[in-house]
Amino acid sequence: xxxxxxxxxxxxxxxxxxxxxxxxxxxxxxxxxxxxxxxxxxxxxxxxxxxxxxxxxxxxxxxxxxxxxxxxxxxxxxxxxxxxxxxxxxxxxxxxxxxxxxxxxxxxxxxxxxxxxxxxxxxxxxxxxxxxxxxxxxxxxxxxxxxxxxxxxxxxxxxxxxxxxxxxxxxxxxxxxxxxxxxxxxxxxxxxxxxxxxxxxxxxxxxxxxxxxxxxxxxxxxxxxxxxxxxxxxxxxxxxxxxxxxxxxxxxxxxxxxxxxxxxxxxxxxxxxxxxxxxxxxxxxxxxxxxxxxxxxxxxxxxxxxxxxxxxxxxxxxxxxxxxxxxxxxxxxxxxxxxxxxxxxxxxxxxxxxxxxxxxxxxxxxxxxxxxxxxxxxxxxxxxxxxxxxxxxxxxxxxxxx
Numbered sequence: 001x002x003x004x005x006x007x008x009x010x011x012x013x014x015x016x017x018x019x020x021x022x023x024x025x026x027x028x029x030x031x032x033x034x035x036x037x038x039x040x041x042x043x044x045x046x047x048x049x050x051x052x053x054x055x056x057x058x059x060x061x062x063x064x065x066x067x068x069x070x071x072x073x074x075x076x077x078x079x080x081x082x083x084x085x086x087x088x089x090x091x092x093x094x095x096x097x098x099x100x101x102x103x104x105x106x107x108x109x110x111x112x113x114x115x116x117x118x119x120x121x122x123x124x125x126x127x128x129x130x131x132x133x134x135x136x137x138x139x140x141x142x143x144x145x146x147x148x149x150x151x152x153x154x155x156x157x158x159x160x161x162x163x164x165x166x167x168x169x170x171x172x173x174x175x176x177x178x179x180x181x182x183x184x185x186x187x188x189x190x191x192x193x194x195x196x197x198x199x200x201x202x203x204x205x206x207x208x209x210x211x212x213x214x215x216x217x218x219x220x221x222x223x224x225x226x227x228x229x230x231x232x233x234x235x236x237x238x239x240x241x242x243x244x245x246x247x248x249x250x251x252x253x254x255x256x257x258x259x260x261x262x263x264x265x266x267x268x269x270x271x272x273x274x275x276x277x278x279x280x281x282x283x284x285x286x287x288x289x290x291x292x293x294x295x296x297x298x299x300x301x302x303x304x305x306x307x308x309x310x311x312x313x314x315x316x317x318x319x320x321x322x323x324x325x326x327x328x329x330x331x332x333x334x335x336x337x338x339x340x341x342x343x344x345x346x347x348x349x350x351x352x353x354x355x356x357x358x359x360x361x362x363x364x365x366x367x368x369x370x371x372x373x374x375x376x377x378x379x380x381x382x383x384x385x386x387x388x389x390x391x392x393x394x395x396x397x398x399x400x401x402x
Contacts, residue, residue, distance in 0.1 A: 098189065100112055103197075107160060136172075144156075208239040276308075294318050
């Protein structure tokens with residue numbers, strides 16, 4: 001009996017030790033995981049700087065101004081919007097966020113638009129269903145719950161031209177706002193998808209025609225394709241010309257990144273100098289997502305103290321990690337288009353029609369250059385700046401150089 005008791009005690013001690021060890025590992029992993037965040041919106045301690053833009057966007061939201069956010073990819077637009085969403089006074093303002101990246105038609109958008117509004121302006125599923133009955137009486141919605149309690153329920157409305165016209169759906173935010181007694185800010189991510197819809201110009205005219213008359217609703221429109229958004233909002237012939245306050249997001253300055261990076265390394269009991277933290281920013285041109293991703297790679301590759309070799313290794317890891325994405329982006333490009341990208345990656349930013357550049361990089365004839373620039377700009381692979389043409393993605397540029 002004593003022997004059995006001893007075995008039980010030993011097993012119990014072993015179990016407690018094992019549980020303690022697992023919890024320590026889990027805490028360390030969670031801590032490490034939260035050190036640098038990329039590939040998703042960033043919040044809390046992982047959000048750095050953007051104080052000026054945060055204040056301005058918050059003021060716009062609270063004062064009912066429409067907002068246009070424009071920046072290159074990976075600059076943190078979604079993270080900024082989510083941050084402001086968490087800061088506004090919910091007793092006065094309700095922020096509704098939706099991503100329309102996978103919407104391919106006008107009615108795809110109307111379904112996403114209505115579903116987001118109904119779900120995010122009601123606290124419970126039964127209230128959502130009541131709102132559907134109140135506002136969209138001609139629908140028979142479907143609601144599905146996941147067995148996982150942490151997963152949000154899904155709502156399917158089935159809006160079609162047969163049961164609702166576009167103007168009725170576009171008017172929904174104003175109607176809901178009057179019912180709940182709050183100003184509503186509708187945030188639409190990947191708004192450039194509008195340009196891909198059939199008869200896009202008519203759709204955009206319809207939207208602006210309804211939205212500009214609403215008094216209790218404002219809109220925050222943004223996306224990941226800078227040149228398409230610029231066309232939608234800055235071209236005088238487009239319906240959304242001068243629709244709202246335009247905010248340009250520039251890269252976060254190195255002096256703001258350095259203390260952020262150093263702090264997170266210190267939390268993990270690892271050493272990095274301010275010069276090395278600045279080097280991380282420099283290597284990826286201060287693009288927010290890439291700074292976080294490269295810093296994470298450096299953290300993983302460092303046992304005690306960062307070295308220049310670790311920085312270079314981590315940069316190679318970053319390029320390797322994104323290779324599949326880059327291969328997908330260049331898939332289908334012609335030889336001339338690839339040659340043009342390599343020319344830009346190797347430091348040629350203007351004078352593409354000069355005989356030397358045409359011959360050195362095999363770009364074809366002079367008349368070919370304008371066509372190459374237009375195609376690659378539309379594919380978001382290059383961008384026009386004041387002093388010439390540049391690769392839009394700094395890591396893609398390094399990949400092309402290799």
